[in-house]
Amino acid sequence: MDEGEQLCEAARNGDADKVKILIDSGADVRFFDGDGLTPLMHAAKLGHAEVVKILLSAGAPWNALSPSNVSAGDFAMEAGHQEAFEVLLNAGIQAELVLSTIARKTSKNDNSGKDYLEDRVSFSEDKLMDSDSKAVMMAWEKPLMEAHAKAVCSGGGHILNIGFGMGLVDTAIQQYKPVMHTIVEAHPEVYQRMLRTGWGEKDNVKIVFGRWQDVLPQLESYDGIFFDTYGEYYEDLREFHQHLPALLKPSGIYSFFNGLCGSNAFFHVVYCHLVSLELEKLGYSTQLIPLPVKDCLGEEVWEGVKHRYWQLDTYYLPVCQSEEDSE
Numbered sequence: 001m002d003e004g005e006q007l008c009e010a011a012r013n014g015d016a017d018k019v020k021i022l023i024d025s026g027a028d029v030r031f032f033d034g035d036g037l038t039p040l041m042h043a044a045k046l047g048h049a050e051v052v053k054i055l056l057s058a059g060a061p062w063n064a065l066s067p068s069n070v071s072a073g074d075f076a077m078e079a080g081h082q083e084a085f086e087v088l089l090n091a092g093i094q095a096e097l098v099l100s101t102i103a104r105k106t107s108k109n110d111n112s113g114k115d116y117l118e119d120r121v122s123f124s125e126d127k128l129m130d131s132d133s134k135a136v137m138m139a140w141e142k143p144l145m146e147a148h149a150k151a152v153c154s155g156g157g158h159i160l161n162i163g164f165g166m167g168l169v170d171t172a173i174q175q176y177k178p179v180m181h182t183i184v185e186a187h188p189e190v191y192q193r194m195l196r197t198g199w200g201e202k203d204n205v206k207i208v209f210g211r212w213q214d215v216l217p218q219l220e221s222y223d224g225i226f227f228d229t230y231g232e233y234y235e236d237l238r239e240f241h242q243h244l245p246a247l248l249k250p251s252g253i254y255s256f257f258n259g260l261c262g263s264n265a266f267f268h269v270v271y272c273h274l275v276s277l278e279l280e281k282l283g284y285s286t287q288l289i290p291l292p293v294k295d296c297l298g299e300e301v302w303e304g305v306k307h308r309y310w311q312l313d314t315y316y317l318p319v320c321q322s323e324e325d326s327e
């Protein structure tokens with residue numbers, strides 16, 4: 001048996017001493033066995049938290065995936081191994097925090113989403129697609145958008161929505177009869193469609209055409225804010241959060257489309273924690289409200305769509321408010 005196989009075996013046995021000896025003698029912690037599993041996955045699957053710690057500190061990648069797209073954290077989570085799960089969760093959060101600090105230092109952050117915004121889009125009854133057959137927005141999200149609208153409109157007043165898409169959240173916001181409803185939309189064809197469908201004529205609606213990054217000086221402060229763009233990265237969401245103290249009134253409610261890593265359960269948990277931690281640093285507490293979505297997501301929903309951006313059974317709807325206000 002070669003060293004990699006031996007490491008997998010020691011990990012399965014929870015034999016911490018043997019794992020250390022093998023690592024010291026040069027065994028590769030990044031090894032994948034014949035089933036496509038790493039030593040870390042073996043340890044996580046059986047809940048050997050101590051071995052998980054040793055492998056992680058020797059550089060085992062927390063986010064490696066098995067052939068069926070399962071990570072060590074997924075294995076621990078599925079089997080209910082709480083300690084191993086928490087060790088992996090902290091490793092994921094720490095790694096992503098470091099990565100995002102690097103991204104912040106190196107990114108010029110002035111070009112995000114520009115390719116998509118210069119591209120053609122197509123509308124159908126149940127989706128809005130980009131030219132690469134990736135879904136910008138899909139009708140199955142309607143109940144989620146209604147729940148987001150309910151959350152951000154709970155205090156009434158002036159509501160801001162970033163990203164019109166199919167207008168699902170904006171239609172739901174209108175039902176709460178906000179005093180003022182501002183919509184920021186950057187795609188020229190989506191904007192034209194908003195005008196064609198009468199959004200420009202509503203008394204309480206103000207449309208701001210442009211990227212949110214570019215139109216910030218035109219924005220005010222709001223009682224409720226919803227954020228759901230497309231073609232952007234986590235970095236852009238984080239950048240938006242930096243503006244919340246100026247955009248959200250002290251007692252306001254903020255929510256965003258929580259599609260972070262929506263195709264892997266464990267990565268999604270890591271990102272839910274990460275975003276909550278980052279909002280906490282800005283003075284906001286985040287409640288994640290679980291909404292079951294399995295029933296809205298039959299196979300047929302994804303017909304003709306290139307990327308299944310959501311594959312989980314539960315959606316966690318974030319409701320954020322100033323920590324002082326939530327106490």
Ligand SMILES: C[S@@+](CC[C@H](N)C(=O)[O-])C[C@H]1O[C@@H](n2cnc3c(N)ncnc32)[C@H](O)[C@@H]1O
Nearest residue numbers: 163165166167168169186187211212228229230
């Ligand atoms: C996922 S859709 C929004 C769906 C919407 N919540 C709904 O209920 O239908 C994202 C929208 O954000 C727009 N968008 C993308 N980047 C943007 C940016 N930087 N600023 C403003 N809007 C943007 C897209 O053109 C698209 O219409």
